[in-house]
Amino acid sequence: MLDSPGFTIAVRRMPPSVEDLRSTTVADDPIQRRDLVLLERAREGELDAFNDLVVCYQDMLYALVVRMVPDRDQASDAVQEAFFNAYRNLESFRGGSVKSWLSRIAINAAMDTQRFRKRRPAEPYPELEDETWQPPADASADPVTASLMAERHRALNAALARITDDQRTAIVLYDIEGYDYAEIAGLTGVSIGTVKSRIHRGRLALRGLLLDRMDLFRG
Numbered sequence: 001m002l003d004s005p006g007f008t009i010a011v012r013r014m015p016p017s018v019e020d021l022r023s024t025t026v027a028d029d030p031i032q033r034r035d036l037v038l039l040e041r042a043r044e045g046e047l048d049a050f051n052d053l054v055v056c057y058q059d060m061l062y063a064l065v066v067r068m069v070p071d072r073d074q075a076s077d078a079v080q081e082a083f084f085n086a087y088r089n090l091e092s093f094r095g096g097s098v099k100s101w102l103s104r105i106a107i108n109a110a111m112d113t114q115r116f117r118k119r120r121p122a123e124p125y126p127e128l129e130d131e132t133w134q135p136p137a138d139a140s141a142d143p144v145t146a147s148l149m150a151e152r153h154r155a156l157n158a159a160l161a162r163i164t165d166d167q168r169t170a171i172v173l174y175d176i177e178g179y180d181y182a183e184i185a186g187l188t189g190v191s192i193g194t195v196k197s198r199i200h201r202g203r204l205a206l207r208g209l210l211l212d213r214m215d216l217f218r219g
Contacts, residue, residue, distance in 0.1 A: 035098035043090045050090075054083055057099065061106040067172040068110040070161040078113045082106040107173070107187050114165040152216050159209040167202030174199050 035056070041049035061082060066075040082105045093101055160168050169188060173179045174195075181192045188195070210217070 032097060039090065039093060039098055042087070050087055053098070053102070057102050058083070061102060064103065064172070064177060065106055065110045067157075067160065067176060068107070068169050069113050070157060074113055075110070078109040079106060082109040085109065104187055107169075111169065111188065114169070148216065155210060155213045155216055159206050162209055163202050163205045167198050167205060170195055170198035171202045171206070
């Protein structure tokens with residue numbers, strides 16, 4: 001993921017378990033404890049520790065960003081830029097959830113990508129043609145259900161790509177990622193009222209775009 005000359009490229013592997021007895025404020029949460037230990041080691045100059053954080057969160061952040069920037073190459077670039085920004089600004093972390101901190105940076109990178117695309121128009125967003133960016137389906141899912149879910153994703157992704165950037169970002173953060181209005185307002189730099197309006201207008205737009213595909217979402 002981090003492929004500049006100054007970084008060791010992160011490979012898809014399981015990060016080592018962190019056996020560290022230094023105290024944290026979330027000793028009862030092993031994931032957060034692991035993240036805090038890795039982040040602290042990265043602050044101390046251990047690049048491998050930061051690459052382990054990349055391994056832990058690159059897929060999750062990509063799944064988030066690709067909903068906001070439905071071009072897979074641009075989404076990948078935005079996630080990589082987010083990790084670079086996180087590495088350059090390790091000292092800006094002030095506690096709390098490392099996952100949330102990385103998510104905020106990734107969201108900002110996605111919004112920057114959207115703004116750049118507006119300044120330099122290119123081809124329209126392509127529809128996502130497959131679900132390779134998503135976690136694999138549960139092994140117990142039957143083929144009919146799996147096929148239906150894949151078709152739903154394709155229809156929804158195509159519709160999301162056709163609404164405005166602001167509406168898409170608000171809907172992804174609220175309906176898909178589970179952020180509340182206040183959190184989205186803070187992440188996007190607008191008022192709560194604006195967030196609510198974007199979600200409402202975006203849902204109406206999606207409903208119109210999906211009108212002839214509503215059979216996919218019934219039952």
